Amino acid sequence: MSAPLRLSTVILPVRRWHEGGREQWQRAEELGFHTAYTYDHLSWRSFREQAWFGAIPTLTAAAAATSRLRLGTLVTSPNFRHPVTLAKELITLDDISGGRITLGIGAGGNGFDATALGQEPWTPRERADRFGEFVPLLDRLLTEGAVSHEGTHYSADEARNIPGCAQRPRLPFAVAATGPRGLRLAARHGQAWVTTGDPKISATGTPEDSVEALRGQLEKLEKACSDVGRDSAELDRILLTGFTPDGGRPLESLDAFVDFAGRHRALGFTEIVIHAPIPDSVFAADQKVFERIATEALSQLG
Template identity: 65%
Template sequence: MRLSTVILPVYRWNEGGEVWRRAEELGFHTAYTYDHLSWRVPFRDTPWFGAVPTLTAAATATEGLRLGTMVTSPNFRHPVTLAKELMTLDDISDGRITLGIGAGTNGFDAAVLGQQEWTAGERADRFAEFLSLLDALLTGDSTTSEGRFYSAHEARNIPGCVQRPRIPFTVAGNGPRGMALAARYGESWVTTGNPKGYAEAVAAQRPDPGPASIRAQLEKLDAACAAAGRDPQQLRRTFLLGFAPEEPWQSLDAFVDFAGTYGELGIDEIVLHWPVPDTRFAADQTVFERIATEGLKQLG
């Protein structure tokens, strides 16, 4: 199992650089950051910096730590410009970039460019086309494509990614269409939990509502892989914490128990938010760092 972290882009770089370097010192596999232009309360009206420049700076401040978005969406991105930025990031980092990507949601960035917020169906349609074109752009020297939502005309991406055939995608998607896209394009799939499944498990008085809800998701993901003709074992499974009912970062023992349970279910990577005081991601920094350095070791 891998242990990674999300560092919110809330720090001026004279402070943020130290946070990213500390993440590497602690041994995290990957440090991600959110790719939003602004985010929800209490971050909406506080400092919030751009994901790509932040990752560029982090790439020059670290040596072996993998870096990535968690997650990028079509809300304010276009595949052509994003592909160029990702190719460049992969070069600057010497092949350490992972792209977390999803369909996006309403609110936050959904109308920032002046567009009407898309329906869930529109977001799914756009995401499918976005991901397909981005895959083509990152694997080819020149791409021409005419789509319903996104097009490219002789878009050049030379010399291409350091990682071949392209940087890895971690695809977010809990519905059938999102899981199908993860099975087709993803090196990994990411979930924040299954609120509906958790509620159903609680209603059924199951003793392990959290694991039961994730187990149901993973079964659907396996089915999506089978439908795509892909071995489910080829698709890694990532659990981003902070939105499910569990709070295993409260103690080292709680984390070890949590990681052991979800590892047995098939989760390959757990992602913890770097502590941010006075927010939902508040945590004791000493405990957090012990989890980073000792947590997985105790699983044997």
């Protein structure tokens, strides 16, 4: 029997708080989503010339406007974050929310965030090196009262993080990774693993190709866990939709989504994340269909 499946959403930070922003997060809670995430970017792709607000302040406001909904980033990266300051913000956010925060975290890419602070974009190896230092240090900062660390890329000098997270021993990490180094970080430090599928086939592959690619990623995750002596069943497995060859088709109808979700639950995914519709964008979808999926899909999966 397949594991229970959770359904979550991503609310991109594109609306002013007092012009529909607050209501969108509250509606996500009313619809019964497990978690509502937001992207942690300075700007993103086709939205670069449009309104785009900061992830941490948005989540703080969402925490005050909701009471049950889990909240999180999908994902934060080292591109413009430092573990010491991020840890302080996360501890505060976890406290305000009453322990409802999940940190999605990844190595970052070559988007606008990569150069916004004036630096040259890092190579894939440099991103992996930084990520490999960032995650363990952040783990310590969120679990120890005082941390000193002198690393290649990040340092901390008696950084104080009292009283720590509301969630113990710390808030959960959902580590986005597909390569061997990132998967090892997920195995060592993650409470969940995140994927968007295989970007190499997103434009030209078939849904069947995508399923096989995801199966391969899950097998690599299992091996990474085995290598560090961890049972892979301890990790939630999260699929962020919208980037596989299926594109937006799972949101075309309730039946289409139920079929999509059933295939991916059978692979071993425990959480599927869908984007809240944004008109005239790559995430355009019918709001009524989106809400039917939120309220009816899981019961149809059985």
